[in-house]
Amino acid sequence: MNLWQFMLQNRTEVLELTFEHLKLVGISTFLAVLVGIPLGILITRWPSLNKPVLGGANIIQTIPSLALFGFLLPAPWIGARADRLAILALALYALLPLIRNTYAGIQGVDRSIVEAGRGMGMTDRQLLFQVELPLALGVIIAGVRVATVISVGLATIAAAIGAGGLGEYIFRGLAMVNNQVILAGAIPAAAMALLADVSLGWIEKRLSHL
Amino acid sequence: MNDSAENRPAIEFRHVSYRVNGNGDAARELLHDLNLEVQRGETLVLLGRSGSGKTTTLKLINRLLTPSSGELRVEARPTRDWDVIRLRRMIGYVIQEVGLFPHFNVERNISLVPKIENWPADRIHARVLELLQLVGLNSEIASRYPRELSGGQRQRVGVARALAADPPILLMDEPFGALDLITRAELQREFLELQKRLRKTVVFVTHDLREALLLGTRIALMEAGKLVSIQTREEFLNSTEPLAAAYKQAFGTPL
Numbered sequence: 001m002n003l004w005q006f007m008l009q010n011r012t013e014v015l016e017l018t019f020e021h022l023k024l025v026g027i028s029t030f031l032a033v034l035v036g037i038p039l040g041i042l043i044t045r046w047p048s049l050n051k052p053v054l055g056g057a058n059i060i061q062t063i064p065s066l067a068l069f070g071f072l073l074p075a076p077w078i079g080a081r082a083d084r085l086a087i088l089a090l091a092l093y094a095l096l097p098l099i100r101n102t103y104a105g106i107q108g109v110d111r112s113i114v115e116a117g118r119g120m121g122m123t124d125r126q127l128l129f130q131v132e133l134p135l136a137l138g139v140i141i142a143g144v145r146v147a148t149v150i151s152v153g154l155a156t157i158a159a160a161i162g163a164g165g166l167g168e169y170i171f172r173g174l175a176m177v178n179n180q181v182i183l184a185g186a187i188p189a190a191a192m193a194l195l196a197d198v199s200l201g202w203i204e205k206r207l208s209h210l
Numbered sequence: 211m212n213d214s215a216e217n218r219p220a221i222e223f224r225h226v227s228y229r230v231n232g233n234g235d236a237a238r239e240l241l242h243d244l245n246l247e248v249q250r251g252e253t254l255v256l257l258g259r260s261g262s263g264k265t266t267t268l269k270l271i272n273r274l275l276t277p278s279s280g281e282l283r284v285e286a287r288p289t290r291d292w293d294v295i296r297l298r299r300m301i302g303y304v305i306q307e308v309g310l311f312p313h314f315n316v317e318r319n320i321s322l323v324p325k326i327e328n329w330p331a332d333r334i335h336a337r338v339l340e341l342l343q344l345v346g347l348n349s350e351i352a353s354r355y356p357r358e359l360s361g362g363q364r365q366r367v368g369v370a371r372a373l374a375a376d377p378p379i380l381l382m383d384e385p386f387g388a389l390d391l392i393t394r395a396e397l398q399r400e401f402l403e404l405q406k407r408l409r410k411t412v413v414f415v416t417h418d419l420r421e422a423l424l425l426g427t428r429i430a431l432m433e434a435g436k437l438v439s440i441q442t443r444e445e446f447l448n449s450t451e452p453l454a455a456a457y458k459q460a461f462g463t464p465l
Binding site: 120 | 269272274294295296297298299301302303305307308309310311312313322323326371372381
């Protein structure tokens with residue numbers, strides 16, 4: 001039985017796991033965007049927070065993913081269900097590229113443009129929403145893109161704690177020493193990562209201002 | 211009418227100094243004990259080489275910088291007592307790199323201040339058309355983006371934007387410095403025409419003596435953070451003051 005026959009035969013399960021995978025990545029990235037972009041903006045306003053915030057996000061990034069799942073296990077509510085745990089862990093990993101790119105994007109806006117706006121009497125809020133964020137959008141989307149692609153890959157490991165997703169097939173295949181089963185999880189995951197990369201890359205290009 | 215305020219100069223510097231804390235070494239003084247008055251409706255040119263304190267002087271006026279000591283009054287009121295946003299909105303600001311917003315088209319760039327001042331949309335649109343005509347641009351340009359304009363057009367848009375809410379004071383920081391000679395001469399001529407009609411209080415920064423003599427009601431010569439002299443065109447041309455003489459020699463005759 002070849003790979004395609006296997007996937008066709010198990011298409012409901014493949015679709016189900018793909019959907020689970022998408023859910024893990026989607027929700028976690030959404031939460032990370034909700035936290036990471038404001039944090040990135042915050043550290044452009046309070047430079048003294050720059051080091052602790054970026055440092056913290058950096059440290060999270062260095063924790064091996066299996067260990068992070070383990071650390072979060074005793075947490076109340078979160079630890080009670082595997083998918084919550086996986087979503088939180090994935091969101092934490094996604095923070096660094098989001099914070100860093102938001103910060104770099106805003107810092108990278110031409111200072112003469114910002115100063116012109118300030119000199120004309122724009123308030124800090126007007127400058128942020130009308131000038132800095134629109135001009136930094138391309139770089140910020142690039143951060144979302146990196147975070148999403150990393151997340152698609154990392155989410156396969158979530159199956160190790162029973163959170164589901166395409167990692168199920170990979171771990172099952174490893175246990176069965178069956179390459180076809182491994183590939184049945186790996187190929188859709190890789191396709192998902194590529195798709196996210198290409199589509200967010202396209203958005204990034206559309207929103208970038210020179 | 212407050213007669214005493216009306217008779218005061220539009221901008222007054224009283225013993226104004228500006229220092230920055232250098233990294234490690236002692237504080238660096240960018241501006242030392244500046245005393246200066248800008249009269250209503252005149253074009254005061256700040257002339258000097260890079261690092262002489264011209265731009266610093268300009269940024270003190272719209273409080274992008276605040277004096278380390280001394281007092282600076284705009285419309286008879288110390289800048290530190292002004293609501294900074296109000297102060298800046300009554301002062302038009304034109305800089306060399308223009309600072310047009312690349313993600314806004316010409317119309318949105320020009321209407322920036324009227325918009326944040328909540329003018330009604332039809333009044334804003336009418337004002338944009340009026341301003342485009344004033345600075346010699348075709349109204350078709352309104353929907354274009356800054357990257358689609360020539361240097362001269364961009365600089366004209368920059369001037370229109372600064373004039374949008376009809377501020378009584380204009381600060382211009384080497385506005386024509388990056389233009390080719392012919393475009394620059396064109397814009398200088400138009401500036402003179404415009405100023406004849408509008409009678410704004412203008413503070414104009416340049417390092418170009420010809421430009422200073424052409425545009426300035428008076429010329430304030432600056433060097434190393436100090437005001438060396440402040441003279442009319444004729445006084446400057448006849449001046450024997452060493453730095454003024456050095457400038458005249460550097461630019462050659464006839465001026």
